[in-house]
Amino acid sequence: MGEKLTTLHALAEPNRFHIVELLRVGPLTVGEIADSLKLRQPQVSKHLRVLSDSGLVEVQPIANRRIYKLQSQPFLELEEWLDTFRNIWEDRFDRLDDYLKDMK
Amino acid sequence: MGEKLTTLHALAEPNRFHIVELLRVGPLTVGEIADSLKLRQPQVSKHLRVLSDSGLVEVQPIANRRIYKLQSQPFLELEEWLDTFRNIWEDRFDRLDDYLKDMK
DNA sequence: CTTCGAAACAAGTGTTGACTTATTAAAACC
């Protein structure tokens, strides 16, 4: 799976998306996230696993707890990809007409 | 569901992602996409439905055929959202230290 | 060394959704 697809897949799940929004304020532990989202701890761990595998999140174990924080790379790469579409919107001197001509 | 989530969900499926990559070259009919991806026509129609519902794609019916083309808005909105993270990477004068202090 | 707290791991359940084949709808052509 391409890394862009992995990133998209990780972000597309509502609760994981919510976790990312929570983490943008600052690092959080598993328990804190579980409380916020009203999810059970194991499920939160699963979601964090997916986010971690996709590189969107990083763990830092402190004693008992594991502190999760956002990681910039996947976000930046996804934004780069979206940026490659800009050219398309701009120099679209309507290609649809050309297409229709070819069809005859 | 938020529109960002809808967009992410639509893009996160590998074949739909592939369809978007095909359409960036130019508009295509259902049949052309099905041939390219080696998928059956009904499945391609389903995928296009999802893309259309999310606003990523627009239809233009010409006689028998339906021509699909990309639509810029959802891409731009998603990029805007990603852009709001830039601040975070920059002014992160490591908040992790603060967090650890609070925990004691 | 026993207990307590936090979080990962295991196994099972239910739902979502990607695919299949078959059918229908609608436009073009004979």
Place this chain on the structure above:
DNA sequence: GGTTTTAATAAGTCAACACTTGTTTCGAAG
């Protein structure tokens, strides 16, 4: 009007995955 083509819709199957409860691991503290 019947046939052909293109694509949407319907119904059913199967796999992926979000969630549950229960158990295990591991560090800290008594």
